Amino acid sequence: xxxxxxxxxxxxxxxxxxxxxxxxxxxxxxxxxxxxxxxxxxxxxxxxxxxxxxxxxxxxxxxxxxxxxxxxxxxxxxxxxxxxxxxxxxxxxxxxxxxxxxxxxxxxxxxxx
Amino acid sequence: xxxxxxxxxxxxxxxxxxxxxxxxxxxxxxxxxxxxxxxxxxxxxxxxxxxxxxxxxxxxxxxxxxxxxxxxxxxxxxxxxxxxxxxxxxxxxxxxxxxxxxxxxxxxxxxxxx
Numbered sequence: 001x002x003x004x005x006x007x008x009x010x011x012x013x014x015x016x017x018x019x020x021x022x023x024x025x026x027x028x029x030x031x032x033x034x035x036x037x038x039x040x041x042x043x044x045x046x047x048x049x050x051x052x053x054x055x056x057x058x059x060x061x062x063x064x065x066x067x068x069x070x071x072x073x074x075x076x077x078x079x080x081x082x083x084x085x086x087x088x089x090x091x092x093x094x095x096x097x098x099x100x101x102x103x104x105x106x107x108x109x110x111x112x113x
Numbered sequence: 114x115x116x117x118x119x120x121x122x123x124x125x126x127x128x129x130x131x132x133x134x135x136x137x138x139x140x141x142x143x144x145x146x147x148x149x150x151x152x153x154x155x156x157x158x159x160x161x162x163x164x165x166x167x168x169x170x171x172x173x174x175x176x177x178x179x180x181x182x183x184x185x186x187x188x189x190x191x192x193x194x195x196x197x198x199x200x201x202x203x204x205x206x207x208x209x210x211x212x213x214x215x216x217x218x219x220x221x222x223x224x225x226x227x
Contacts, residue, residue, distance in 0.1 A: 032213060043219040044157075044202065059214075090156055094213045101147070102206070102213050107156040 002027035006091040006105040013112055019064075019078040021108050023091030026072065031093040033074040034102065035066055038088040050074060051096065086112045115140045119203045119218035126193055126225050134188040134221045136177075136203035144205040146170075146179055146186040147215070151200045160188075160201070198225045 006023040013019060025031050035047045046059045048066035056066050063082050067075045074091055091105040119136045126132060138144065145164045149157040161170030166181035175190045186203060203218040 044215075044217040046214060049214065100213055101159055101162060102215055103159065104149075104157040 002093075002103070004091060004093055004103060004105045006089075006108055008108060009106065010109045011111070013081050013110065015083060015112055016080045019076070019081050019085070019110070021076040021089055021091075021110075023074045023076075023105055024072055025074075025093045028072070028093070028095070030071060030096050032096055032100075033068060034092040034094075035074065035076050036090040036092060036104075038090065038107075040087065044090070048076070081112045083112050086110055115144065115205060115207065115216045117203050117205055117216055117218040119201075119221050121219070122200075122222040124221060124223050126223070128195055128225055128227055129192045130225075132188070132190040132193045132197075132223065134201055134203075134223070136186045136188065136218060138184050138186065138203075138205050140184075140205055140207065142207055143181075144207050146177070147204045147206070148175070148177055148186070148188050149202040149204060149217075151202065151220070153199070157202065193223070193225045195225045195227055198223055 003026045033050045036044045037047050038044045048058055050056050050068045053068055053071055064078050089108045092102045094100040094102045116139045147162045148160040150160045151157050161172045163170040163179035166179055169178045177186050177188045179186055200220045200222045202220045204215045206213050206215050
């Protein structure tokens with residue numbers, strides 16, 4: 001069966017520090033991968049998606065970047081965090097056929113102080 | 114663009130009460146519709162889905178019917194339990210794109226008391 005894991009689960013980072021959140025998927029190949037953010041009191045917003053290695057699309061302009069160095073690995077990064085980057089970050093995957101369901105990881109709580 | 118509107122919470126119910134969480138959508142095509150649930154401190158789990166008009170998704174006693182004429186996908190459960198307390202998200206996606214982009218509602222918090 002397919003599984004998705006992301007880490008760390010929780011982190012507190014000072015303003016201006018770098019960020020790296022990692023996500024891996026097991027049990028499938030060539031998945032579509034996604035990063036979502038849930039800011040306090042708001043819904044979920046798609047940040048990035050990837051349909052293959054090295055292929056990244058950004059949905060909204062922001063202080064973050066994403067990379068996909070391997071087929072089942074998706075990384076969310078920032079060189080310098082802002083207070084507004086605080087939130088709950090969710091990695092997700094789906095099959096590469098239209099109509100496939102999206103499955104989410106456990107999420108990572110980021111607090112920028 | 115596509116959008117999802119769901120009722121604001123929190124919805125507060127007593128155990129065994131009937132639940133309805135309203136969800137309506139705006140989309141140019143024929144989207145797939147989903148309900149996701151987020152239990153405290155956890156990520157999102159798919160609760161149910163429907164991919165075409167008049168389909169009924171069901172899981173764990175929850176149901177939702179894809180109503181194209183009213184562009185709605187309301188979530189219902191006949192008898193809620195304390196363990197159903199969570200945030201519920203309605204979402205849609207366009208199955209004709211090369212990837213699955215989910216558009217979410219803002220979520221509805223459900224609180225069930227004993």
